[in-house]
Amino acid sequence: MEATNKPTIKPVYLESGIEVEPLYTQKDVNDEIQAEVPGQYPFTRGIHPLMYRKSPFTIRQYAGFATPEETNERFHFLLKNGQSGLNVAFDLPTQCGLDSDDPRAFGEIGRVGMTIDTLEDFEIAFKNINLDQITVSMTINGSAIVLIAMYIALAEKWGYDIKNLRGTAQNDILKEFIGRGTWIFPVDKSVKLVIDTIEYCAKNIPKYSPVSVCGYHIRESGANPIQEMAYAFCIAKAYTDGALQRGIDIDEFASRLSFNFDIYGNLFEQIAKFRGGRRLWAKIIREEYHAQKDNSCWLRMIAGGGGGGLTKEQPENNIIRSAYYALISALSGTQTMALCSYDEAYTIPTEKAAELSLRTMQILIHEMGICDTVDPLGGSYYVESLTDRFEKEIKEEMKKVDEWGGIINAVATGKIQESVSKQAYTREMGIQQGVVPKVGVNIFTKEEAIKPVDFHPYNEEAANKQISKLIRIKQSRNNDKVTEMLAEVRKDAQDDKNLMPSIIAAVKEYATVGEIIQVLKEVYGEYNEPIFF
Amino acid sequence: MKILLSKPGLDGHDVGVKVLAHALIEAGFDVIYSGLRKSPEEIVKLAIDNQVDVIGLSILSGTHEIITTRISEEMKKNKLQIPLVVGGNIPAQDVELLMKLGPKAVFPTGTRVDKVVSFFIEMKNSK
Numbered sequence: 001m002e003a004t005n006k007p008t009i010k011p012v013y014l015e016s017g018i019e020v021e022p023l024y025t026q027k028d029v030n031d032e033i034q035a036e037v038p039g040q041y042p043f044t045r046g047i048h049p050l051m052y053r054k055s056p057f058t059i060r061q062y063a064g065f066a067t068p069e070e071t072n073e074r075f076h077f078l079l080k081n082g083q084s085g086l087n088v089a090f091d092l093p094t095q096c097g098l099d100s101d102d103p104r105a106f107g108e109i110g111r112v113g114m115t116i117d118t119l120e121d122f123e124i125a126f127k128n129i130n131l132d133q134i135t136v137s138m139t140i141n142g143s144a145i146v147l148i149a150m151y152i153a154l155a156e157k158w159g160y161d162i163k164n165l166r167g168t169a170q171n172d173i174l175k176e177f178i179g180r181g182t183w184i185f186p187v188d189k190s191v192k193l194v195i196d197t198i199e200y201c202a203k204n205i206p207k208y209s210p211v212s213v214c215g216y217h218i219r220e221s222g223a224n225p226i227q228e229m230a231y232a233f234c235i236a237k238a239y240t241d242g243a244l245q246r247g248i249d250i251d252e253f254a255s256r257l258s259f260n261f262d263i264y265g266n267l268f269e270q271i272a273k274f275r276g277g278r279r280l281w282a283k284i285i286r287e288e289y290h291a292q293k294d295n296s297c298w299l300r301m302i303a304g305g306g307g308g309g310l311t312k313e314q315p316e317n318n319i320i321r322s323a324y325y326a327l328i329s330a331l332s333g334t335q336t337m338a339l340c341s342y343d344e345a346y347t348i349p350t351e352k353a354a355e356l357s358l359r360t361m362q363i364l365i366h367e368m369g370i371c372d373t374v375d376p377l378g379g380s381y382y383v384e385s386l387t388d389r390f391e392k393e394i395k396e397e398m399k400k401v402d403e404w405g406g407i408i409n410a411v412a413t414g415k416i417q418e419s420v421s422k423q424a425y426t427r428e429m430g431i432q433q434g435v436v437p438k439v440g441v442n443i444f445t446k447e448e449a450i451k452p453v454d455f456h457p458y459n460e461e462a463a464n465k466q467i468s469k470l471i472r473i474k475q476s477r478n479n480d481k482v483t484e485m486l487a488e489v490r491k492d493a494q495d496d497k498n499l500m501p502s503i504i505a506a507v508k509e510y511a512t513v514g515e516i517i518q519v520l521k522e523v524y525g526e527y528n529e530p531i532f533f
Numbered sequence: 534m535k536i537l538l539s540k541p542g543l544d545g546h547d548v549g550v551k552v553l554a555h556a557l558i559e560a561g562f563d564v565i566y567s568g569l570r571k572s573p574e575e576i577v578k579l580a581i582d583n584q585v586d587v588i589g590l591s592i593l594s595g596t597h598e599i600i601t602t603r604i605s606e607e608m609k610k611n612k613l614q615i616p617l618v619v620g621g622n623i624p625a626q627d628v629e630l631l632m633k634l635g636p637k638a639v640f641p642t643g644t645r646v647d648k649v650v651s652f653f654i655e656m657k658n659s660k
Binding site: 092093095096098104105106107108111112176179180181182220221222311312313345346347421422424425428429432450451452458529531533 | 542543544545546547548551552554555556566567568569570572594595596599600622624625626642643645646647
């Protein structure tokens with residue numbers, strides 16, 4: 001009798017494939033959650049006891065400036081306005097390890113970020129800036145070892161005690177093979193370079209964070225939220241294993257590790273992804289790696305962006321989407337937030353759009369009460385049930401990677417790339433066919449006039465100046481010394497030693513990013529991209 | 534009809550080009566994807582070696598004008614007379630400019646995948 005009275009409802013599935021019930025009750029919640037407290041292992045409810053009540057999440061927008069000179073101006077502007085950190089974008093030649101005078105760099109110099117050829121460019125970018133006062137976050141991967149070496153060389157040259165040097169590098173090469181694509185060397189050699197930076201920093205610059213593992217770009221390449229977390233955790237474990245093999249203690253390394261995740265999609269699904277992910281990561285670090293310290297178990301993260309959810313159609317709708325994404329990020333207990341601007345689906349953000357992103361986060365902090373109490377969704381039947389499910393599903397997905405021979409093998413053979421690219425296709429088709437609803441794209445559409453876009457013009461003059469500067473440096477530096485230092489880098493690479501000391505010595509003699517990367521290419525070879533789609 | 538899809542320049546954003554590759558294969562085309570960071574010389578050589586009927590470029594870093602010019606020149610140099618198609622993060626106001634540089638079609642930001650697929654189907658039917 002009962003069944004006939006029940007209204008028929010359509011099943012609902014999250015992007016991760018999890019089915020959602022129309023109602024959750026106490027029966028769906030695990031009793032163990034009663035004991036969960038923020039700031040205590042396994043940190044499901046947040047890594048700090050007071051979270052935003054003590055201090056709100058950090059706002060750190062991504063920005064790139066074409067030349068070291070412009071970057072220096074921006075640093076001074078930010079310092080004057082009370083900011084203490086910057087998230088630096090580099091241009092593609094720098095990211096791919098090519099100098100400005102390389103023919104392959106033609107037309108790309110300073111286009112998507114700052115150009116760096118030699119230590120002199122860093123000296124210009126950080127002129128009259130106290131390196132003790134600011135934290136510089138560098139979005140650099142393929143050539144990260146050279147750029148980190150340059151930052152250290154600069155600090156040493158200027159007389160700082162590098163023991164106190166703070167800052168972060170993205171330096172997550174494994175995700176570059178999955179999405180974003182600024183790889184240079186074969187997968188195993190690329191990972192070796194990351195481990196070199198981890199080892200050197202652990203021993204010499206304990207306050208520097210040499211790696212930020214990015215689920216973000218993996219999700220943007222087509223991974224679902226479960227895979228985003230699972231692949232990121234597998235990558236983080238690969239770096240951790242590498243560090244342990246060099247004799248670094250788990251507690252020395254794990255507390256410097258941070259993560260970068262994406263926030264677009266279903267609100268509750270993302271929140272559960274972060275809560276379940278936080279619990280699972282803590283368990284991995286404690287149970288598998290036997291970390292003693294609590295802060296080793298923290299999933300420290302920047303949760304932001306959301307570019308994959310934004311649309312070219314009715315771009316103003318992206319302002320609304322980003323506000324919801326910011327709410328997701330805050331309800332998930334992020335440490336740092338950055339938002340994509342509403343025009344970012346088709347251009348580098350205009351100043352107005354960048355300001356709106358900033359205001360979105362400020363309104364959330366100051367008007368919405370988001371900082372008043374820790375983990376306000378804790379105890380919600382739905383959220384807690386989904387959190388448990390996510391912990392379980394991420395773990396299962398990680399097992400699949402093990403079956404593929406581990407993350408390094410799965411990336412080298414293109415297995416992960418193939419699986420995420422198929423999903424990107426399925427999702428795009430879903431949007432086109434209206435199965436995945438997208439406002440302004442497949443529902444509530446309207447005819448829009450084609451609008452011209454503010455596009456940042458290419459600054460050819462600045463590019464030429466950069467090339468002239470490089471030519472001048474190549475003439476004025478001690479070239480015998482440079483040759484000698486590059487030979488040292490080559491020898492250390494051949495002998496499989498940690499390359500940080502010889503690269504630091506080389507950049508101090510003004511060896512270029514391109515010269516050092518070229519030596520390493522000659523020893524290691526280059527990545528042969530498996531063509532999977 | 535055989536289509537070469539390629540990523541010239543240093544830009545590594547390949548989600549779009551791979552989605553298109555899937556869609557074109559689904560529509561019955563023979564698709565070759567070159568992978569990232571191919572030079573104009575490499576792309577033209579790939580097109581000749583594989584005897585493709587059309588080249589499609591995906592450019593998202595803003596270098597579309599420079600790259601399209603260079604590839605058109607390289608094609609002329611090699612007497613390769615097949616259609617060139619350009620897509621990616623291309624502002625609407627640059628479409629006309631790019632069309633003058635040689636491409637048969639330019640698909641700016643926000644173009645639906647099925648629109649691109651239909652274009653290739655029409656091209657095949659009019660052959």
